[in-house]
Amino acid sequence: MTSKVCIVGAGIAGAGAAYALDEAAEVTVFEAEDIGGRMVxxxxxxxxxxxxxxxxxxxxxxxxxxxxxxxxxxxxxxxxxxxxxxxxxxxxxxxxxxxxxxxxxxxxDEIVRAFLDASDATVQEQTAVNRLARTADGWAVTADGERLASDAVVVTPPAGDLLAKADWEADFRETLVAARQRQxxxxxxxxxxxxxxxxxxxxxxxxxxxxxxxxxxxxxxxxxxxxxxxxxxxxxxxxxxxxxxxxxxxxxxxxxxxxxxxxxxxxxxxxxxxxxxxxxxxxxxxxxGDRVNPALFEQALEHDLGLAGDWLAGTGRTHAALETGLEAGRRLSTRL
Ligand SMILES: Cc1cc2nc3c(=O)[nH]c(=O)nc-3n(C[C@H](O)[C@H](O)[C@H](O)COP(=O)(O)OP(=O)(O)OC[C@H]3O[C@@H](n4cnc5c(N)ncnc54)[C@H](O)[C@@H]3O)c2cc1C
Missing domain, CATH: 3.90.660.10 (Polyamine Oxidase; Chain A, domain 2)
Incomplete structure (x- = not known):
């Protein structure tokens, strides 16, 4: 059966993850606003x-x-x-x-659209992910009241409390949330x-x-x-x-x-x-202004969680954000 992956955010990091996951999974990208993120x-x-x-x-x-x-x-x-x-x-x-x-x-924003077009991902614009919940075999992603089962998720937004309020019991969650809050x-x-x-x-x-x-x-x-x-x-x-x-x-x-x-x-x-x-x-x-510990990326993969975005790269550059998305997509592909 084809694996399913949900990506939170259709900025360049999310588009990169979708592009890299293309062959490996059925991908849905949720974007709270419009495709592009800060490439607007x-x-x-x-x-x-x-x-x-x-x-x-x-x-x-x-x-x-x-x-x-x-x-x-x-x-x-x-x-x-x-x-x-x-x-x-x-x-x-x-x-x-x-x-x-x-x-x-x-x-x-055409650049972000081009990476999404080159993937087979389904993109839902104006659709915010409201809740993430860890399940026995992956994640449940709730967006606009709809709950979607997913084998893995990729989280790209630089802030927000999606991970903080996730229904997910793990010491790692506390570490990750604290690291993001310190940024x-x-x-x-x-x-x-x-x-x-x-x-x-x-x-x-x-x-x-x-x-x-x-x-x-x-x-x-x-x-x-x-x-x-x-x-x-x-x-x-x-x-x-x-x-x-x-x-x-x-x-x-x-x-x-x-x-x-x-x-x-x-x-x-x-x-x-x-x-x-x-x-x-x-x-x-x-x-x-700074980057989180890169070891968090590896640890997140153990939880079927891809981390991507300029916040992970620690630099506000589009190409750096893209690289994190591509890497998250590639690494999740090998686990699915
Ligand atoms: C004013 C300004 C000038 C800049 N100039 C340059 C420049 O010249 N060159 C350069 O390389 N970089 C520049 N940057 C930095 C660059 O824009 C970013 O590094 C890059 O676009 C970050 O991409 P991203 O995908 O990591 O994050 P984002 O583009 O922020 O994407 C995250 C996406 O997640 C969405 N989202 C958030 N919460 C949810 C949710 N709950 N559900 C669904 N979606 C959600 C957001 O709407 C957003 O679209 C600039 C940034 C700014 C603000």
Whole structure:
């Protein structure tokens, strides 16, 4: 009989797990919101913009080839380099020979969709897993009131109390939950600012190097093929974690105002203070600050539990999250 595996979360880690489990199991992926997770894109008018992860920067040729072979011509390669600025707001050229930066032509979430499409997994969007229960021969997964028996589960979300409230008696559960609760995360306000004109600057993006500026990152979606029509621009401005920490109750309008005001100053262009529309998202769990003990991954497998996600990798990088998902999928495959 074919084994069944449920995956919690359709971010890049969950998609990687589904991809690696393809041959070995009948896979169901539950996603509380939309496919992509923090690789999230929005469409408005004729524009598409990535307001979570900006791009995938594969660390080596092997990983780059994996993205190219799975995502193929749905990939969009960003043109232009990343320049730098410090607390004073002075902009300088960044390091030479920067690597490839990949998004999707229809948004960065296309990359996650491509990995899911390449698997045979059934994906249920807008369907949160509410409860996990350990059973004699696997797990019972309850999502939107439906209970599904599963030989194994893969858990990818960076936080949440799914494991803490799981119906599962094991010392390991306490260890795992405590380790996750100890993890720190940086919170980031991300603002998309739209302008009905093009910008004439020699870079794709600016990054703050001394972490002393209210803006951590600013980039131009027009540098991604297919994202912004000619004659327009969308800036993505990510306010620093310190900005969010100092303003726990900031409204979207306050974040948008800070983003546009700083953009105008940093780029020395007054027009940027008045976008014709904007969008905002606060990512409470934007980037993990540390990693959990990697031994937890091995121990979890003994309980038919795959762990995956950037929280396990300990770094907020899409390629690292993908690797954890692929590894969880591969290792569970050998046990089914
Ligand atoms: C503002 C920002 C900028 C970034 N920039 C970059 C960048 O330029 N390059 C880069 O490589 N990385 C970047 N990152 C980091 C990158 O986005 C993450 O490391 C990566 O996307 C994490 O993927 P994941 O699958 O581990 O987690 P996620 O993408 O968070 O996926 C977890 C999924 O689980 C779902 N979920 C949660 N609870 C449940 C439940 N109970 N039931 C079902 N589903 C559930 C969530 O909705 C989510 O979709 C950035 C992140 C942010 C926030």
């Amino acid at each position: 894109s929005a469409h408005r008018e004729d524009c598409v913009y990535d307001y979570g992860a900006n791009y995938v920067d594969p660390p080596n040729d092997r990983v780059e080839e994996r993205f190219r072979s799975v995502v193929g011509d749905r990939l969009a390669e960003t043109t232009g380099d990343v320049w730098v600025f410090d607390e004073s707001g002075e902009v300088e050229e960044g390091r030479p020979n920067q690597g490839v930066k990949l998004s999707g032509r229809d948004g960065i 720190s995360y940086r919170t980031i306000d991300s603002v998309a600012l739209h302008y009905p004109f093009e910008m004439d600057v020699p870079y794709y993006a600016l990054v703050n190097t001394d972490k002393e500026h209210a803006v951590g990152w600013l980039s131009r979606e027009s540098c991604k093929p297919g994202h912004v029509p000619d004659g327009e621009e969308i800036l993505i401005v990510q306010l620093s974690p310190a900005w969010a920490a100092g303003r726990p109750d900031a409204t979207p309008a306050e974040a948008a105002d800070a983003a546009s005001t700083h953009a105008a100053t940093l780029l020395a262009d007054d027009r940027l203070a008045e976008p014709d529309w904007w969008d905002h998202e606060r990512f409470r769990y934007a980037l993990p």
